[in-house]
Amino acid sequence: MDRVKVTKLSGFPEYLPAERIVEQHFLDVIRETFELHGFTSLETRAVEPVDRLLGKGGDADKEIYGVTRLADAPGERSSREPELGLHFDLTVPFARFVLENAGRLAFPYRRYQIQKVWRGERPQEGRYREFTQADIDVVDVGELAPHFEAEMPLVVAEVFRRLPIGRMTIQVNNRKIPEGFYRGIGIEDVAGTLRIVDKLDKIGPEKVKALLVEAGRTEEQADQCLALAGIRTEDLSFVDRVRALGVEHPVLDEGLDALAAVIRAGLDTAPGALVADLRIARGLDYYTGTVYETQLEGHESWGSFCSGGRYDALASDGKTTYPGVGISIGVSRLLGLLLSKGLVTASRSTPAAVLVAVVEEESRGESAAVAAALRARGIPCEVAPSAAKFGKQIRYADRRGIPFVWFPGSGDVEHQVKDIRSGEQVDADPAAWTPKTEDLTPLVAAAAPSP
């Protein structure tokens, strides 16, 4: 039934079985950690009204996929229904869900959301058009306690510690620091200045300075902006370093206090996980307090794998405002890079720990009974697809990385199980034998990079 030409679609990654096991492990660790921290799961529909997707400030550059029933001829679409598009992040649908269900949710509402999102990018190397994000947010009614801004990066720091990856550094800033600082040195155009300073990583300090002067800042202002952006400390010393620049402004004080609280919480709970980095700007248009970015140590050029921040108005229905703070892990981008560089591997390409051999097709039922006994004790297994020679059945297991092959006994013949890696073969009871914990499920581990 399926003779249509097979077409690879650029930007829509799909994983083979062993890679998918790596992805599942990552998603399981993320979910488990979020749940340990009391976040509740949310899954929103894939589509939102296009109005809502376009309505979000500063996202004109996000490419939206529109969704229409093929059966509708152009112009025939029911006018009672809004035009729909696929969501391009998880924040827009979350905000809509909060407004729609505010009366039925308990606030502060802690939710996590792990889902695919879509961006209608033009096909291009390394650009995903479908990818998985894993977000946590806390949203409250009217006011949001500042301690949540310290909590978010510590939850993801725990996620990263539990994953088989290198050291992740979460860089934290507070938007009020540059804002107060800029105002303190007489800069009115805070957003425009930030936008230029944000190019620091890409174009370097000289060009940033030139652009600032071109945009009307004085030489002295530009130097001060660069001095501020250059401050990065693992402890609270960033406060003194900012003070040493001699700038005074109440908004700057607020920002320094808030960032110090976040860094202090990090030093208490996860020393080394957070860094105060005053060049981090992010999403100028809606973040209003703490902002986060995250880099994998030794792979800074890969950019940020996890970012977010605080918004004073995550959502608003005109009467009530819902401030929030959230952080989002770019799961697909992280996995795509780790897998393509061979930095993480799975020990096998199937959940099965055991292949139960079949002696002859007539005794398949006996092999199935062994498998049922193993499964009843939580041991994943499958029964060999055919009563081929044992050598062939062992090769079937070997090709998939299944570590054990079970040879069913009968009458006087004992059951035996063979570890096909070592060749060791021992008598075994289907009601009692258990593999070592590390062989029960596929092991996902960091690997040396491929040459």
Add this chain to the structure above:
Amino acid sequence: MDRVKVTKLSGFPEYLPAERIVEQHFLDVIRETFELHGFTSLETRAVEPVDRLLGKGGDADKEIYGVTRLADAPGERSSREPELGLHFDLTVPFARFVLENAGRLAFPYRRYQIQKVWRGERPQEGRYREFTQADIDVVDVGELAPHFEAEMPLVVAEVFRRLPIGRMTIQVNNRKIPEGFYRGIGIEDVAGTLRIVDKLDKIGPEKVKALLVEAGRTEEQADQCLALAGIRTEDLSFVDRVRALGVEHPVLDEGLDALAAVIRAGLDTAPGALVADLRIARGLDYYTGTVYETQLEGHESWGSFCSGGRYDALASDGKTTYPGVGISIGVSRLLGLLLSKGLVTASRSTPAAVLVAVVEEESRGESAAVAAALRARGIPCEVAPSAAKFGKQIRYADRRGIPFVWFPGSGDVEHQVKDIRSGEQVDADPAAWTPKTEDLTPLVAAAAPSP
């Protein structure tokens, strides 16, 4: 930033936290059972070329959602890229994935796939436009061993046994039985006859007989067709009952043997789970052997929650043919009905088992340390959002169904933990206290129907 009107979209269900916990439990049980049986996970992209979606036989009635970049003006779409649509099932993408990756997969390939699918139905009560399916399939190259046709329904029978639902009955038939039987009584138009007999549940035997005669069958042929469709047995006696109808045909013999093998495997492994039901027809156009449907006992009018069958050509590239057998659980439809009837509930609306109270905002760090100690031992918890009066903190836990509130000690004051259901409060050590297993994670259980 979010003042656009909030719009409910008919057919796109979304769950509140407690309902989502029920859904997660169902999905976890399904995944765990599939993995115990050695199925590997596959996730395919959400979109396929429209050609491929339309190409599948017999699916002209499936409504497809087309996907286009909003940024592309009509007609501007890059001609190098195929027109895309959202998948409406998991079989079409699976078949395409097999063809695309045949050289990198090990056959027989056992995969499970739990994903959203979309159908562009017109908005209508009870019709989902986005819903979750959970499929298993086994596909092989050239030939597929018949024992897989017995395995599929036994795997889903185990899923249903592990779920907090009533008894599911999996009805099994083999397409060769009606085919051989019809040919044996001189009927040439097998497909046309099946299509009419398939209406039995909806319009009853008299009307089916009238339609058959109208379509050119004799009275005697129509009676024989109805006699065959009326046979339903939990054991192997269906074979004798078919034989008693006195019809002979080699294809009928093949079908009876194959169905007997499936029912026999069911009697061995899961007595009562399978029923031979000779009226089951399903997907006339591609199923070629065993077919399955599943009903919840006492709720037969809700229709089938799980169906599938064998195809001789799941996929083909013109040179190689890939026969397969699969079965698909309609997770959203099942959950939607159970939740709307109040037949299943979660014990709480958050993963958190413990709320760690905060004595005063300055000691939040001490509460966070208690939470970290509990989490290190796998106990999900959250820290109270504010240092409100303890009564208010307890109400916060109560509203979410969190069973325990922890009161941090300090100095001479012991830590204490309160079970807010019983009111019992005891001294406790953050490094040692553990809740009962049934309180550790939310309990999802069958409930009496709401009045």
